[in-house]
Amino acid sequence: MFVNTFIEKQSIVYDLNFWTKLVCFSLLLPLASFLSPTDLLPLLTAIFILVFLLSKINFLNFWKSVRVYILSITVGLAALSTIFYTGALQERIIYGAVLAVRFSLLISFGVLFSMVTNPIEIPSGFMQARIPHKYGVTLMVAYRMMPLLSKKITTIVNAQKARGASFKFSVKHLGKFFYQLASLMVPLLHSTLEMSVRLSDALISRGYDPDGEITITPAKSSFYDFLLVTLSTFALIICILW
Amino acid sequence: MKKLNTTKLMALAALSVLQLVLLLFGVGIMALGVPGVGGILNTVVYSSVIIFTLLVIDYPYAATILFTIFGFLSLPFPLMGTSGLLVKIPIGIVAGLVSDCLYALLKKNKLVCSLAIGGVVTYYIAVVLILVSFFVRIPGLMTFKTILSFTAFVSTMIVGAIGGAFGLFVYNKIKCSSVVRRIQK
Numbered sequence: 001m002f003v004n005t006f007i008e009k010q011s012i013v014y015d016l017n018f019w020t021k022l023v024c025f026s027l028l029l030p031l032a033s034f035l036s037p038t039d040l041l042p043l044l045t046a047i048f049i050l051v052f053l054l055s056k057i058n059f060l061n062f063w064k065s066v067r068v069y070i071l072s073i074t075v076g077l078a079a080l081s082t083i084f085y086t087g088a089l090q091e092r093i094i095y096g097a098v099l100a101v102r103f104s105l106l107i108s109f110g111v112l113f114s115m116v117t118n119p120i121e122i123p124s125g126f127m128q129a130r131i132p133h134k135y136g137v138t139l140m141v142a143y144r145m146m147p148l149l150s151k152k153i154t155t156i157v158n159a160q161k162a163r164g165a166s167f168k169f170s171v172k173h174l175g176k177f178f179y180q181l182a183s184l185m186v187p188l189l190h191s192t193l194e195m196s197v198r199l200s201d202a203l204i205s206r207g208y209d210p211d212g213e214i215t216i217t218p219a220k221s222s223f224y225d226f227l228l229v230t231l232s233t234f235a236l237i238i239c240i241l242w
Numbered sequence: 243m244k245k246l247n248t249t250k251l252m253a254l255a256a257l258s259v260l261q262l263v264l265l266l267f268g269v270g271i272m273a274l275g276v277p278g279v280g281g282i283l284n285t286v287v288y289s290s291v292i293i294f295t296l297l298v299i300d301y302p303y304a305a306t307i308l309f310t311i312f313g314f315l316s317l318p319f320p321l322m323g324t325s326g327l328l329v330k331i332p333i334g335i336v337a338g339l340v341s342d343c344l345y346a347l348l349k350k351n352k353l354v355c356s357l358a359i360g361g362v363v364t365y366y367i368a369v370v371l372i373l374v375s376f377f378v379r380i381p382g383l384m385t386f387k388t389i390l391s392f393t394a395f396v397s398t399m400i401v402g403a404i405g406g407a408f409g410l411f412v413y414n415k416i417k418c419s420s421v422v423r424r425i426q427k
Contacts, residue, residue, distance in 0.1 A: 005318050026317065026328040034378055065318075069325055077381070084382035099379065103324060110326015114318035122314070134251055135307070142255040142311050149259050153267075181286075182408070186415050188260070189294060193421045196256035200249040210248055 005065060005114040012224050013055035013116050018125030020225040025051075025113035028232035033105040036239035038098050044105055047235060048112075051228075055116055062115065069107050074100040119143035128219040134210035141199065149192065156187050250299050251307075253425050257298075258311040261291040265321050285398055286405035288367065289360030293409030296345045296359070297352070297417075298425055305345070306338030322367065323374060333370050337363050352410055360406020361399040368398040 013021075033044050052062070074097075081096030082089070122143070123136025165183055268284035295308050313331035316322055322330040341359050348355035376383055416422055 022328075026326060030326055030328070066325075069320060073324070080381040096381070099381070102378075106327065107325040111318050113326070134246070135310070138251045138255045138307070139311050139314055141252060142259050142315055145256060145259045146263070146315070149256070150263050153263060182412060182415075185290070185408075185412050189412060190416050190419060190421065192256045192260050193253055193298070193416075193425060196252040197249060197421055197424055199256075200247075200252040203248050203252070208248060210246065210251060 005111065006118055007057055007061060007115050008118075009056050011054060011056040011116075013051060015222065015224070016116075016228065017219060017221050017225045018117065018121040019129065019219075020221070020228055021113055021117055022125070024228050024232040025109045028229075028236050029109050030106040032232070032236040032239045033102045033109075035236070037242050040239055040242060041098065041101055041105075044235065044239075045101070047231065048105060048108055052108075052112060055112065057112075057115055062111070065115070066107055066111050070104045073103045073107070077103065124217055127214065127216045132210075133214045133216075137208075137210075145195070145199075148195065152191055152195070153188060156184065156191065160184060160187075246301055249425055249427075250301060250304075253299060254295070254304065254307050255311060257291060257295050258308050258315060261287060261308070261312055262315050262319070262321065264291070265316075266319060269320060281397075282401055285364050285401040286408060289364050289402040289405030290409030290412065292341050292363060293356045293359060293406045294413050296341065296349075296355075297410070297413045298422055300426055302346065303338070303342055305341035306335060309334035309338035309341075323371060327374070329374065333367065333374075336370075337367055340366060353407070356406035356410040357403040358406075360409070361403035364398045364402030364405070365395065 029044065029047065033041070036044060052059075077100045078093065078096040081099065082092050085092040085095050087095075119140050123133055123140045126136030126139070127133050160183060165180060264287045265284050268281075268287060271283060292305055292308070295304055310331065313322070313334035316330060317328070318325055322333060341363050344359045344362060345355060348358055372383070
């Protein structure tokens, strides 16, 4: 049902600092995509293609992750702009296409960030920014829990179905639907909390102290970090001032 | 004041992941084209998980931490905004702060607290997402702005309040279990 989005590879993009990746791929470049005039969208697309090629991610894997979002956004925006935008039909279609490109860049940068960022970089990044390590470790554990929890949900749903439960929504029988939902939520929440308690026992037995001191790995910044931040900032400024 | 120990932190991690997975299920239903169900389910999930977290963890800023973790986890997914939108993290942090403030004020009466937090927080998320949609210039929003504000008010506040009550109902079912008592210790 659910797969972790990180793909393990070696490349210049993977070796970038966590904060460089977060700021550039989740803030500066997506913001530039929305604020840029139409003439500069090819430049931003070229930046994305360059970064994607440097990351050495397989295009098919990337496309599998983004195709549902990009295709549905493109179709939806084309339909909405054709219906609601004023002007000739050609203008409306072009407006929808341009907006779809902006959203596609936003989604692509966001998914690229999650594919090139190892969950273990998050607590390290937080500690380097002097955020208490307990929050970074909590976030990292949450990333690791995602596939476990989706399997647990499938197990509980199958167990309830084996006991005769059916989860069909009907406006006439709204109360019954919520009762059925409760029959799913109660064991689900209980088993989720049980999993978290077992995990906390494992951490405590290994001597983890959320308020204790921890070794902070020094932040590594290379020439490529500086280059990407400069390029992204420059792109954003050009897009605003053009 | 109770401490934020390892047990509470792991419970927060688990509950934020559960919220993410259940909301993805709601998005999947929306993608299948079934009208209204996915939105109702997502509103109920948001409010019930917040209430459940606040009641189980019973710690100041529990909802803020939950939403911060959820914001980072939901970055690659179309939850609380489109994929890749970094602004969903501050949206979530503010939602968490609002929940924590309301919980601190109203926790003596659990039912009123659940209804209030469920309604207010889901309304806030709906309004902020509509404002973000105006910023990114989604076509058709100006045409439907009156209907959207009415729909956001009625549907999210009422359904959010129902979701909050549902979260309280689920909490009452398992509050006496050893797991919950261990977390609350």
